[in-house]
Amino acid sequence: MDEPRIPKATLATVILRSFLLQGSWNFERMQNLGFVYALVPALRQLFRGEELAAACQRHLVYFNTHPYLASPVLGATLALEEQRSRGEPGVLGVAEFKGMIMAPYAAIGDALFWGGLRPMAAGVALFVAVKGSLWAPAVFLLLFNLPHLWLRCFGLLRGYRLGLGVIEVIQRHRLPDLAVRCKEATVVLLGVLSGFLVYIVCRQQGVAELWGLFLLVPLYLLAALVRKGWSTLLLVFLVTALVLGLSGLAVS
Numbered sequence: 001m002d003e004p005r006i007p008k009a010t011l012a013t014v015i016l017r018s019f020l021l022q023g024s025w026n027f028e029r030m031q032n033l034g035f036v037y038a039l040v041p042a043l044r045q046l047f048r049g050e051e052l053a054a055a056c057q058r059h060l061v062y063f064n065t066h067p068y069l070a071s072p073v074l075g076a077t078l079a080l081e082e083q084r085s086r087g088e089p090g091v092l093g094v095a096e097f098k099g100m101i102m103a104p105y106a107a108i109g110d111a112l113f114w115g116g117l118r119p120m121a122a123g124v125a126l127f128v129a130v131k132g133s134l135w136a137p138a139v140f141l142l143l144f145n146l147p148h149l150w151l152r153c154f155g156l157l158r159g160y161r162l163g164l165g166v167i168e169v170i171q172r173h174r175l176p177d178l179a180v181r182c183k184e185a186t187v188v189l190l191g192v193l194s195g196f197l198v199y200i201v202c203r204q205q206g207v208a209e210l211w212g213l214f215l216l217v218p219l220y221l222l223a224a225l226v227r228k229g230w231s232t233l234l235l236v237f238l239v240t241a242l243v244l245g246l247s248g249l250a251v252s
Contacts, residue, residue, distance in 0.1 A: 001122055005045055005046060005082055005085070006042045006045050006046070006078060006082065006160070008040050010042050010045055011042070011078075011156065011157065011160065012123065013041045013042075014038050014039065014041055014078070014156065014193055015071070015152065015156050016043070016069060016075060016151055017037055017038040017040075018038045018071055018152060018156065019073055019152070020034055020037060020038070021034035021038060021067050021070055022034055023036065023037070024037070026064075028061060028062075029061065029062045029063065030058070030063060030064035030251045031063050031064050031070070032059065032060050032061060032062060032063045032109075033060075033063070033066075035059055035070070036056055036059045036060060038074055039056075039059060039077065039081075040056065040213065041080065041083075042078050042083065043055045043056065044219050045079075046082055046085040049087060051085075051190065055081060057195050058094060058095065059060045059077075059094075059098075060099045060193045061095065063098055063102060064106065065101070065102040065103070065106045065109070066103060066105055066108070066109020066110060066113070068109050068113055068148040068152060069105040069106075069108060069109040069151070069155070069170075071096065071151060071153070071155035071156040072099055072103075072105075072151075072155040072158065072159040072166045073105065073159065073160075074156050074159065074169065075096065075155065075156040075157060075158060075159020075160035075161070075166065076097065076101075076159040076160070076164060076166045076167075077094055077097070077159075077165050078159075079159065079161070079163035079164075080092075080093070080094045080097060080163060080164075081094060083163070092164060093231070095162065095223065099166065100240060102115065103201060105170075108170075108175050108176055108179070111179040112175050112176075112178060112179040112182070113144075114147060115132070115178040115179060115180075115182075115183065116178070116180070116182030116183050116186070117143075117144060117147060117148075117179075117182050118144055119182075119183070119186045120143070120183075120185050121139075121140050121143035121144040121183045122140055122186075123186050123189035123190055123193065123236050124139060124140070124189065125137070125139045125140035125143070125202050126144055126189075126193055127189070127196075130193070130196065130197065130200075136205070163181055165216070
């Protein structure tokens, strides 16, 4: 295999530019301008003149994926463009590769980062906040940002080194399953946090902590009813009416 033609310094520039992927987001072609902006320093190492213009034109088509998982796509795209600059036939063209991968990666990224990692990081930070520590925001930012910063940097480098093989690497890490595990961990964290808060309130009010366990039973029943298909809004209405009714009886 030939030596890579794109210097490491140029790849570092591409990584930095990838943070501006959505800086020129538009309704017609979504992230295409940001994608081209990130690629240009590397494309200049591969093409000259009209070939460079044609290479940029190839990437002005519609493109939209999760911004954190765009880095492996950028890296693999550079590998395919480098292969094309050498005149080597490819198994898959650049346009076909991007069109095939962007939608699945968008779904995986949304589930993992927005639906899994972010709530889990917030749950851990809430524990720190409940203890009265001012480090809670820093804990949240570290837990959420370190994984995606690692993926942005090393994902691009891995994609450039492996080309189309980066698809297999993403599949091997089973990111959709990881998203499910993060969501399950968040539920456990919130349950433990609820119990801890009940314990603190009971102790402050001079109530035996054991009574706090009975307050968690209705929450469990509500969760079970929601999973069985009951309307969440209806359950909230019933609980609110019950609490207001009991409060009125207590006042009278």
